[in-house]
Amino acid sequence: MAKKIVAVTACPTGIAHTFMAAENLEVTGKELGYDVKVETQGTSGAENVLTQKEIDEADAIILAVDRDIDESRFVGRKVLKCSVGKAVKKANEVINNAINDVGTEVIKGEKKADSSNGEKGIKSIYKHLMMGISYMLPIVVAGGILTAISFAFGIYAFQDEGSIAWGFYQTGAVAALGLMVPVLSAYIAHSIADKAGFAAGLVGGFLASTIGSGFIGGIIAGFLAGYVTLFLNKYIKVPKTIQGVKDILIVPILSVGIVGFVMLFVVGTPISAMNAGITSFLNSLNGxxxxxxxxxxxxxxxxxxxxxxxxxxxxxxxxxxxxxxxxxxxxxxxxxxxxxxxxxxxxxxxxxxxxxxxxxxxxxxxxxxxxxxxxxxxxxxxxxxxxxxxxxxxxxxxxxxxxxxxxxxxxxxxxxxxxxxxxxxxxxxxxxxxxxxxxxxxxxxxxxxxxxxxxxxx
Incomplete structure (x- = not known):
């Protein structure tokens, strides 16, 4: 009987690499004589989802991921972790390493995988940024196209309140694109500090939009919210009997307050000026x-x-x-x-x-x-x-x-x-x-x- 391999693929944006890696692993595995099933975690959610029975019966497990996933299903099992790009380019090597137990590691018993996935520095920062962008992308796509459709009725047709063009513009430009930066910030913070960072990231992103610091300000707000929340969770100690109060009252109030004030009184003005300068430069491009x-x-x-x-x-x-x-x-x-x-x-x-x-x-x-x-x-x-x-x-x-x-x-x-x-x-x-x-x-x-x-x- 052929050995069984299960895998999960997930790239930061969940569009192309995710599915190319899955296809390469499946095709290469078949050529090598293995039974391979791959779960893809794309922008529309998980597809071809692995059952716990399939995971338990697998002879090898591959996690080809460039963003955080829930690893709790694999607790106690040896897995091979690699980048999605390696699964795309070197599927043969990845599969052989997984089968031969080269470079594998045992998933520890924590319920959730650590948000940084054990990585530090620039690589970790990049992953957090791409997590935010992956959640923001569908909103930008929908908002941009709906806004463009409103212009198809006439460049100023959206100003006629109550018209179809106005409806497209309000939905696309005002609502969807208006949420772009808050969603980006919220999910950067979520990637860093899990759901505890979401509130501060969302508020920080909203303030970045309102004070004119835009996309750059939103990125700063997301990282600020994530790391402030991590710091507060680590150093604020309370009895276990009131842990819930800390999670839903103390940390959210402090993190939202700190991020809000930093965005308003420290980050806002210089980033807004820089953002305006970049926009002005791009609008004046020539030669x-x-x-x-x-x-x-x-x-x-x-x-x-x-x-x-x-x-x-x-x-x-x-x-x-x-x-x-x-x-x-x-x-x-x-x-x-x-x-x-x-x-x-x-x-x-x-x-x-x-x-x-x-x-x-x-x-x-x-x-x-x-x-x-x-x-x-x-x-x-x-x-x-x-x-x-x-x-x-x-x-x-x-x-x-x-x-x-x-x-x-x-x-x-x-x-x-x-x-x-x-x-x-x-x-x-x-x-x-x-x-x-x-x-x-x-x-x-x-x-x-x-x-x-x-x-x-x-």
Missing amino acids: GSIVILGLVCGLLYWDLGGPFSKILYAFAIGLISEGVYGPMAATMICGMVPPLGIAVATLVTRKMWTEEQRQAGISALFLGASYITEGAIPFAAENPIVVLPACMIGGAVGAITSLALGAGISAPHGGLFLLLIPGVITNVGGFLIALLAGTLVTAAMLIILKKITMGKTK
């Missing part, structure tokens, strides 16, 4: 500054949807709430160009690629059109020296062109499918020209570099 920003966008996307790409993506999302849409268009192009360029290269020079790569190129075409950069990962993992420079150069060219032509996007996801919604993309022609330019440059660079490495330079 050399466009080139610099475009190059930064292309270079930061070197990891194809990884941590650096997500930092740029988070920055662009924050600017949407400020009414600055150019960086989102440039960022989306940087994310679409790698898989689209690879797809074009595999279609144009079919003899340079294996049959498996040509099939993967077709998949990359659809993934790229949907703004799922991870379609380029299998190619980059196999030949990074060729693929990564081509993707970075093409992304930079596309971003610079997009910024120069004044393209903008008011929704943070969707790719070419956003063309179906009037008003989401400003200067559609400019956006498509930029996307085409970046795609063709990536394809051309990929073909040239691949020929060089194959010893077939012309």
Whole structure:
């Protein structure tokens, strides 16, 4: 009987890596002769959920996660923990290590996994930030698209109170986008201090919105709320008989009060000024500054949807709430160009690629059109020296062109499918020209570099 492996995959945003890792583990496991079941924890919740019986009967357990999950189901079992990216790129190694008990650890008996998952410093901070963004993302997507639909009735139609356009605008711009920063802050704090940090994070994020410190202020409020709550929980000692009073009265009052006053009297003014300065700079982009920003966008996307790409993506999302849409268009192009360029290269020079790569190129075409950069990962993992420079150069060219032509996007996801919604993309022609330019440059660079490495330079 084949050995049984169970796994959980969960990336920070719960969109692409989560499902790619699951597919790679399942396919590779089958090739190795194992029975593999993977639970995916995406933005819409857990799918293919593992039963306790399946967990108990498993010969190996893999947790390929880049954010916090409830590990209480695995208490007392040996598990192999790894990043989602490793499961995407090195599924064979991950499975073999899990089966052979290499690098595994026993999940201790605490009911909840520690919020930092044993990690410190920059990596832990990144995970908390991505947790907040993963909860915020659906709100921004819905808010941005509904707001754009309101403009389809006329740029000022939303001012007619009681009209359909007004309804779309109130729901999208006022309600959904108005909740963007508070939700971000609340779930950053929740990631750090569990549910005890939620209240202070929510209030801190709301204040960040009202005082004009926006997305940056919301991030600060979330981390402040989380760590203040952790500190209070650690150092305020009460008898067990009144522990409930501490949890629902003492800590919430103190944490909300401290975060509120810090946001109002310390953080608010300088962050608001900085936020206004960044917005003003982006609105006045021209000439050399466009080139610099475009190059930064292309270079930061070197990891194809990884941590650096997500930092740029988070920055662009924050600017949407400020009414600055150019960086989102440039960022989306940087994310679409790698898989689209690879797809074009595999279609144009079919003899340079294996049959498996040509099939993967077709998949990359659809993934790229949907703004799922991870379609380029299998190619980059196999030949990074060729693929990564081509993707970075093409992304930079596309971003610079997009910024120069004044393209903008008011929704943070969707790719070419956003063309179906009037008003989401400003200067559609400019956006498509930029996307085409970046795609063709990536394809051309990929073909040239691949020929060089194959010893077939012309």
